[in-house]
Amino acid sequence: MFKSEVIELNMGPQHPSTHGVLRLKLKLDGESIVDVSPEVGYLHRGVEKLAENFTYLQTLNLTDRLDYVAAISNNLGYIETLEKLGEVEVPRKAKYFRTLMTELGRLSSHLLWLATHALDIGAMTVFLYAFREREFILDMFEMVTGGRLLTTAFRYGGLKDDIPEGFERLVRDFIKIFPGRLADYEALLTKNRIWMKRTKQVGVISAEEAINFGLSGPVIRGSGVRFDIRKAEPYEAYGELDWEMAVQDGCDTYARYLVRLEEMRQSLRIVEQALDGMPEGDFCTKVPNVLKLPKGEVYHSIEAPKGELGYYLISDGKGTGPYRLKVRGPSFVNLQGLKPMVTGHLVADVVAIIGTLDVVLGEVDR
Amino acid sequence: MTEEKKTKTPEEQVASLKEGMKKTEPEKTEPEKTPAASKAENPAEAKPKPAGPPKPTIVEQEHTPASEDWQKKLLDALGDKATGNHVASGEFTIVLENGAAFPETMALIHENGYDYLSDISSVDYSKYEGAQKRFALSYHLYSVAGNHRLRVKVFLEDGEAVPSVMHIWATADFHEREAFDLMGIVFSGREGLRRILLPEDWIGHPLRKELSKNDGNAAYTARLVRKVREDA
Secondary structure, three states: OOOOOOOOEOOOOOHHHHHOOOOOEEEEEOOEEEEEEEEEOOOOOHHHHHHHHOOHHHHHHHHOOOOOOOOHHHHHHHHHHHHHHHHHOOHHHHHHHHHHHHHHHHHHHHHHHHHHHHHHHOOHHHHHHHHHHHHHHHOOOHHHOOOOOOOOOOOOOOOOOOOOOOOOHHHHHHHHHHHHHHHHHHHHHHOHHHHHHHHHOOOOOOOOHHHHHOOOHHHHHOOOOOOOOHHHHOOOOHHOOOOOOOOOOOOHHHHHHHHHHHHHHHHHHHHHHHHOOOOOOOOEEOOOOOOOOOOEEEEEEEEEEOEEEEEEEEEEOOOOOEEEEEOOOHHHHHHHHHHHHOOOOOOHHHHHHHHHHHOOOHHHHO | OHHHHHHHHHHHHHHHHHHHHHHHHHHHHHHHHHHHHHHHHHHHHHHOHHOOOOOOOOEEEOOOOOHHHHHHHHHHHHHHHHHEEEOOOOEEEEOOOOOHHHHHHHHHHHOOOOOOOEEEEOOOOOOOOOOOOOOEEEEEEEEEEOOOOEEEEEEEOOOOEEEEEOOOOOHHEEEEEEEHHHOOOEEEOOOOOOOOOOOOOOOOOOOOOOOOOOHHHHHHHHHHHHHHHHOO
């Protein structure tokens, strides 16, 4: 009687839940999804090509514009890559301050994720609350770097300036306020029946698949894989501080939600310890005015809020800029997890799954 | 007569350009001297400066042979398939030959615990001194259980295809498409090798060194405008 056929549906690039310009070509059988192919590149600016024309310091500006909601992490990854090739020892004070700032960046990124993820699924209140707390962190960034989103923080060999006066008080206030606010979010969501129905058993991916698809960050830890670069290959001050890796083995959207909430709690612990143990001394080592790196290649990765952020830098030893800079954006790779997660689910679940992957298109398209 | 004149003029132009270049060179050095001369009022600073500028020496990254047990274990497993290996900045690199056996070797590396493919990077070595071939691919691998990192390098000539590793690591899909899109490296034995970041009707591969950062842009826009006008 009735004819059934697979129809194609375009979701995006101007869909509010895609958080940017992501286009999904969905193949639907009724309302369930048979196949999906993400079309990216709408935000491609050629960062890697531009970097070859820039000096090392100028390229730092480009890294701000990769994952623009966690620019601090991008800065750190890039600066550490330069330092690894240049073999420069960074003062302990700079290490602690970098750790502190990066964890604040992670908090701000996770707050933005929580806000938009909850909004996509229909919880408006959390959106407003989370943005209120994010404002605190952006104020701190503004105080230290002068920019709220595009921070261009840190320099080769340490920091640009010493820690500003009054910064500690801001962070102390935040540490006092934030645990209560986090409890508020949990009260709104964690045991909420609608939230659980929308996220449990949605976007399931097994540990083996997650590794095979190269997923990283909270997405892989939500599948029970203990892979966190801060623990595996400690950089900056992470090895000296006391904190735990957040892992859940639910493999679904709910598990990844729990992982990110736990990470926020752990980030706050790191921030507090880094502030308490902030060493005295220099904030930058002596480095040449015009940076030249030895001829060679280096790959360095850090744990950005979205996952493994890697930089592959090649220097020809002559120029004052990169010969080749490849960015391994965690969002770009995590986006590949969309297909195994989405297949078999309904169109409404796609919104939840895009949210749980936490992709930022600036980093996908570069 | 006129034709001869035409053929001569470009040569003359080149000659005049070269002369112009020669002229500009000393001009550049002169302003460098003047600030030095002005600073020469302080006799202590004036002496070390002339020794500094002349030839920039290239400092090379230090390469050491593989020494740790896990590195030797992998090299033993690979045998003579690995044509080179070194450790630089604490990173272990092995070099493989491109060919039909390449996917098998990569599968062998996967069996040795390197189950996580972080990244595939493509490099154009055409303006790099001392490179073996035109292009290279760097596979950045990680062992989640063993916590080791490994870089596998494959050198390629222009137009040489590499067997895909998508059947070993599913994550290779986007990385290979990106290397094809931006660098023009062709991966054989897989489906769906098409552009990913650039529009499908883009001409050229922008990360190649012979192209500037603006190449292809104006031509693409012109094609787009023409198409819109034809459609209207």
